[in-house]
Amino acid sequence: MRPSAKPPSTKAAAKPRRRASAAPAPRPYHHGDLRRVLIDAALQLVGEGGPDAVSVREAARRAGVSPGAPFRHFPNRAALMNAVAEEAQRRFRAEIEAVLAEAPTSDPLARFRCLGLAYLRWAMKNPTHFEIISSRRFFDHDMTAGVSQDNAELIDLTGRTLAEAFAQGQLRSSDLKQVQIAGRALVYGFARMNIDGHFPRWGVADAEIERTAEGILDLLIEGIAKVPGKSP
Amino acid sequence: MRPSAKPPSTKAAAKPRRRASAAPAPRPYHHGDLRRVLIDAALQLVGEGGPDAVSVREAARRAGVSPGAPFRHFPNRAALMNAVAEEAQRRFRAEIEAVLAEAPTSDPLARFRCLGLAYLRWAMKNPTHFEIISSRRFFDHDMTAGVSQDNAELIDLTGRTLAEAFAQGQLRSSDLKQVQIAGRALVYGFARMNIDGHFPRWGVADAEIERTAEGILDLLIEGIAKVPGKSP
DNA sequence: TTGTGAATGTAAGCATCGATTACACGGATT
DNA sequence: AATCCGTGTAATCGATGCTTACATTCACAA
Numbered sequence: 384m385r386p387s388a389k390p391p392s393t394k395a396a397a398k399p400r401r402r403a404s405a406a407p408a409p410r411p412y413h414h415g416d417l418r419r420v421l422i423d424a425a426l427q428l429v430g431e432g433g434p435d436a437v438s439v440r441e442a443a444r445r446a447g448v449s450p451g452a453p454f455r456h457f458p459n460r461a462a463l464m465n466a467v468a469e470e471a472q473r474r475f476r477a478e479i480e481a482v483l484a485e486a487p488t489s490d491p492l493a494r495f496r497c498l499g500l501a502y503l504r505w506a507m508k509n510p511t512h513f514e515i516i517s518s519r520r521f522f523d524h525d526m527t528a529g530v531s532q533d534n535a536e537l538i539d540l541t542g543r544t545l546a547e548a549f550a551q552g553q554l555r556s557s558d559l560k561q562v563q564i565a566g567r568a569l570v571y572g573f574a575r576m577n578i579d580g581h582f583p584r585w586g587v588a589d590a591e592i593e594r595t596a597e598g599i600l601d602l603l604i605e606g607i608a609k610v611p612g613k614s615p
Numbered sequence: 616m617r618p619s620a621k622p623p624s625t626k627a628a629a630k631p632r633r634r635a636s637a638a639p640a641p642r643p644y645h646h647g648d649l650r651r652v653l654i655d656a657a658l659q660l661v662g663e664g665g666p667d668a669v670s671v672r673e674a675a676r677r678a679g680v681s682p683g684a685p686f687r688h689f690p691n692r693a694a695l696m697n698a699v700a701e702e703a704q705r706r707f708r709a710e711i712e713a714v715l716a717e718a719p720t721s722d723p724l725a726r727f728r729c730l731g732l733a734y735l736r737w738a739m740k741n742p743t744h745f746e747i748i749s750s751r752r753f754f755d756h757d758m759t760a761g762v763s764q765d766n767a768e769l770i771d772l773t774g775r776t777l778a779e780a781f782a783q784g785q786l787r788s789s790d791l792k793q794v795q796i797a798g799r800a801l802v803y804g805f806a807r808m809n810i811d812g813h814f815p816r817w818g819v820a821d822a823e824i825e826r827t828a829e830g831i832l833d834l835l836i837e838g839i840a841k842v843p844g845k846s847p
Numbered sequence: 848t849t850g851t852g853a854a855t856g857t858a859a860g861c862a863t864c865g866a867t868t869a870c871a872c873g874g875a876t877t
Numbered sequence: 878a879a880t881c882c883g884t885g886t887a888a889t890c891g892a893t894g895c896t897t898a899c900a901t902t903c904a905c906a907a
Contacts, residue, residue, distance in 0.1 A: 413872080413873070413874075413883085413884060413885070414884080414885075417884080417885085433752070435752065438863085438864065438865085439864080439865065439866090440863080440864065440865080441864095448885070448886090449885065449886050449887075450864090450865090450866095450886090450887095451866085451867080451868090451885080451886070451887080451888095452884075452885055452886075454865090454866070454867080455883080455884055455885070456884090458866095459865075459866075460864095460865065460866090517807075517811055518810075518811045519811055519812040520665070520667065520811070531816065534816060535816065538816070538817065555837075556834065558830070561827070561830045561831060561834060562834065564805075564817060564819070564827060564830075564831055565801065565830075565831040565834045565835065567804070567808070567817075568800075568801050568802075568804035568805040568808060568831060569797065569800050569801045569804055570800075570804070571804040571807065571808060571813075572799070572800035572801055572802070572803040572804020572805070572807065573796075573800040573804070575749075575803065575804065575807050576799070576800060576803060578750075579749055579750045579751055579752070580751040581803075584763065584766060584767065584770070585770065585796060585799075587796070595793070595796060598790070598793045598796075598797075599793060599796055599797040599800055602788065602793060602794065602797045602838070602839070603797065603838065605787075605838065606834070606835065606837065606838020606839060607834070607838060610842065645854085645855060645856065645901080645902060645903075646855080646856075649855080649856085670892085670893065670894085671893080671894065671895085672892080672893065672894080673893095680856075680857090681856070681857050681858075682857095682858095682893090682894090682895095683856080683857070683858080683859090683895080683896080683897090684855075684856055684857075686894090686895065686896080687854080687855050687856070688855090690895095691894075691895075692893095692894065692895090
């Protein structure tokens with residue numbers, strides 16, 4: 384199939400000193416941890432130009448490696464994206480849980496609010512990374528157990544928090560699943576409006592976004608909270 | 616620059632009857648309305664495989680035209696996508712307004728609900744087309760006045776509806792902009808959750824989606840509506 | 848009617864990308 | 878020390894967006 388066969392190795396001679404003098408180490412033949420470096424490069428690309436800006440070749444270029452090398456570590460581009468999504472999801476979850484750890488334990492509804500706020504803030508600060516973990520377009524959920532699991536546990540966490548709030552009589556509605564989905568739709572929608580560039584069309588300046596985020600979250604909380612002086 | 620010059624036309628001879636017999640008209644040199652046909656082909660591609668499935672060449676292929684032809688009508692792929700988005704947005708707006716035309720005129724809050732429902736239903740029925748008009752990824756807002764304008768007018772329409780509801784004392788909050796953004800975030804979020812394949816992870820089956828959509832919309836309405844027996 | 852220019856199609860080609868294949872290197876194991 | 882296999886390279890393929898040179902035909906004016 385391949386027409387031209389290559390002459391058998393002039394490489395050893397062509398390659399200069401091997402980690403000898405103080406020169407910036409001309410990279411040994413084997414990279415060390417290319418997989419990790421590729422994921423980092425891809426993460427960086429996502430941060431720079433969004434998920435579409437990730438190309439296997441560019442990641443390879445940044446890793447200082449040939450265009451075919453990445454395919455030793457990832458069967459295809461999607462697999463690389465999966466790894467990137469996994470990393471992003473890990474960071475996302477870590478932040479959410481860190482924030483929640485500092486929330487008041489005695490007021491579940493306030494904790495629920497904290498969850499929403501942490502979600503929104505992370506999405507605002509890391510729009511491109513948020514995008515990658517949100518849209519299945521960029522990776523294969525079935526192929527990426529890590530993302531799905533992290534996600535499921537976050538869903539569980541909010542579900543439990545909501546259940547506690549209900550148990551303490553803080554909610555008007557008893558259809559917790561509905562409430563939870565509404566809450567998720569609200570914060571996810573807001574985050575995506577930001578990512579998708581809707582806010583300029585809504586006359587919301589960048590500086591106002593975080594305040595607006597908090598505002599709509601409070602609107603939700605008020606909407607689902609039981610009015611103190613009123614029994615169902 | 617170009618090495619090989621072509622012999623000067625054997626085409627006229629090679630081309631068979633020209634719209635003569637009853638044969639299916641071997642397409643004249645000029646297509647007729649290639650621009651329109653390309654948009655339709657692209658719309659179809661969007662419907663089949665989402666926005667990413669659209670390629671200029673495939674659209675050309677389906678139009679039965681050479682790969683370079685589309686560039687006579689669209690300076691680049693983005694411009695084609697813009698046209699597609701414009702068409703989709705037109706249809707979207709038409710449906711919304713048609714639904715609203717049948718809504719009760721005396722109850723603004725009910726009209727607001729109708730708007731939300733129409734939005735959700737269209738998004739559920741045309742997920743890929745909805746995606747294309749939602750995410751600026753696929754087209755350039757500045758380049759596509761039509762989409763932005765249609766969108767702005769829909770935003771205006773909901774804004775006015777909400778203002779009427781407030782004027783009739785149907786709302787708890789007086790911060791209408793906040794309410795409107797919350798409402799939009801909710802329906803947009805729900806629509807995107809559907810597009811982005813979140814619902815399987817939430818245990819929401821396809822058959823339940825529409826009902827759930829209605830449920831969260833009602834939750835919102837209840838949340839923003841003034842409780843009858845309670846004055847602020 | 849005829850001639851000419853603009854509009855619009857074709858053919859060929861470039862660069863880039865994802866992906867594959869044959870081969871080269873070199874660390875780890877024996 | 879010999880060898881095996883994980884990992885990198887080089888070359889190549891097919892598809893895509895886009896450009897350029899050329900071909901064809903329509904519309905309009907003389």
